[in-house]
Amino acid sequence: MAISHYIKEIGRGARGARPLDRAQAADLFGQVLDGSVTDLEIGAFCLAMRIKGETSAELAGFLDATAERSQRFSTAGEQPIVVLPSYNGARRMPVLTPLLALLVARAGLPVLVHGSPSEDARIGAREVFERLGIQALTQVREIAAGEVVFAPTEIICPGLKRLLDVRRVVGLRNPAHSVVKLMNPCAGPALLVASYTHPAYAESMAETFALLGASALLSRGLEGEVVADPRRTAELTGFRRGAAVQLQAQAPGTAAEVPGLPADIDADSTAAYTRAVLDGRLPLPEAIARQLEHLLLLARSMGSDDHPILPAATETA
Template sequence: MNLVTPPEHPFAQFVRILGKGKRGARNLTREEAREAMGMLLDDKVEDTQLGAFLMLLRHKEESAEEMAGFTDAIRARLQVPAIDVDIDWPTYAGKKRHLPWYLLAAKALAASGVRILMHGGGPHTAGRLYTEQVLEQLDIPLCRHWQEVGSALQQGNLAFIPLGDWMPPLQRMIDLRNTLGLRSPIHSLARILNPLSARCGLQSIFHPGYQAVHREASRLLGDTAIVIKGEGGEIEVNPDATNHLHGTANGINWDEEWPALSAQRHVKPETLDVAHLQAFWRGEAEDSYARLAVLSTMALALRGLGTPREAAFAEAQQRWDNRLQSN
C-alpha cells in the first residue's frame, strides 16, 4: 500500500513560528508578517488557521515589525484615489463610561477647516456606544466608498467610512470577536492603517505598553502619528488624568506629558444620552467634563499637525468658540 504524505499548507509555517512553544516560538519578521497578512487578505487560509493565527498573536502580543508588515500588505491592496487628509481618526473601541465627546472635537476641527477621515469597525461589544450609532444625530457623513469620502471632505472636511466597505477581510476578522471570545490584534492594527496617508494619524490604545509598540510601527511605516491611552479606548483625552503622548514624525520619536486639567475627578453619567451631546454642541447645555475633554482632544489633533501644546489649546478654544459660525 503506497501512502503519500499530504503536502503542508503554505500558511502553516506562520502558525508554527508563533506557536512552537516557549523556546521555539518567535516574532514574525516584517517580511513574514507582510506575506502572512497577504495570504489572509487573498483568502488563501483555512478558517482554523485564521483563528489559531489571531489567538497566537494575541497571546504573544504583536510586535512593531509585525504590525508594520501587516500594514504593508493591506496598503499594497488598497485602491484609493488621491484625497487630501489632515488627520486620520480611527474609532474602533466604543464608549461605556462617558459620551463620545471626541466626535464634537472632530466636528469643531472640521468646521474650522481641518480635513478628517474617521473609520471604524462597527458595534462588536455589548454595552458600548459606537461612533457608527450616532453619526446621523451629529450630521457626520456616513460614506460607503472613497468617492463619497472625497465629496464629503470637499463639502464639510469630515467623513466616516466603515472598515467593511474598504477592507472587508479585516472586518470579518474583527467580527470573530464573539466567536473566539477575545479581541484579536486586528482591533489594534486598524488604528495604524491610515489608508489615505493623512498628514497625521491619531491612535488610542488603552492597554499599557502597547502605545510605544504602535508608535514604533508608525515610525517604521514612515508615518507621523500620536498615540495616547484615550478615554475608553477612543481618541479622547481624559481631562481627569495625566496623558502621555507618544509621538513620531520624520522618523524621530518624541514624548510629551500633559497634566490633568481637573483637580477632582468628574462623576460619570448614569446613562449615555446622545441628546446631551447634541445640546452641548449647540451651546444649550454646559458640562465641565465635556468642555475639557473636547478642547484637549482638539488640542491633541492640532499638536499632531505641528502646533506646540500651549498654542494648540488656545487655538482649540478659538476654533470651538467659532464652530457654529463656521457652519
C-alpha cells in the same frame, strides 16, 4: 499557499514563539485578508498572536499588507486628513470621538473617522454621528476641508472587517484590532490619532510609527477611543515622519465630575451633549481642549521641516 509554517513559528507559546520579520508578517497577513486560508488556520493565527503578542516589525508588515488591499481617501487641499479610528465604543462613558472629529473639522481640516462595532452591547461613533445627521459612507470618496466622514471598515478593506468579526466567534481580540488603530487609509498626507489601553501597547505603537515614518498623535484614550478622557490629563506624544516628541505630561488625579457630561451613554444623550458643547451651551472639557490644541498644531507643522510642533513653553528636554 498556506500559513501553517508561520503558525509553527508564532504558535510555540509566550516563551517559545519566534517573531516574524516584516516581509513574513506581510505575506501571512495578506493571505489572511485575501481569504485564501482556512477558518481553522485563521483561528490558529488569531490565538497564537494573542498569546505571543505583536512586535513592531510584525505590525508594520500587517499594515503593509493592509495598505496594499485598501481603498484610499483623498482631499483636494494640501492639508492632511485627520484619521480617527473608532472601534471600542461606549462602555461606562459616552463615546466622544464624534465631538473631537467635529471640533477638528471646525478648524478647517478634513476628518476621516472609520470603525466597526466589536460588541453589539456598546454604543459606537456611527450611532452618534447618525443622530447628528452624518450618515456612514457606502464608498470611498474625496473628503472636503472642514468635512467629517464616517467610513465603515468594510468599504476600506473587506478582509480586515472579516478578521475583526472573528472576535465575535473566538471572544478575543486579534491583530486586526491593532491594525485598525494604526492604519492610514489615505492617499496623501494624513495625521493619525491613536490610543492605547495598556502601557505595553504604547511602546509597540510608538515603535511602529517610527518604522513607518508616520505622523501621529498617541495617548491613552477614553475606554479605548482616541478622544481624551475628559476626567484626566493624559500623556500626549506627537510623531512627525516617525520622530517622536512628548507634547504633554500625564498629570495625577481624576476629576469627580465633568460639567454637563450625561450619565447615560446612549446615542441620543451623547449626540445632545455633543451639540451643546459645539454650540457653546456647555463647556468643552479641558482635557479634550488640550488634545485638540496639540492635534491642530501637529497637523499644521506637517508641511514644514522648520515648523515647531511644540510651543516653546511646553518643550521637553
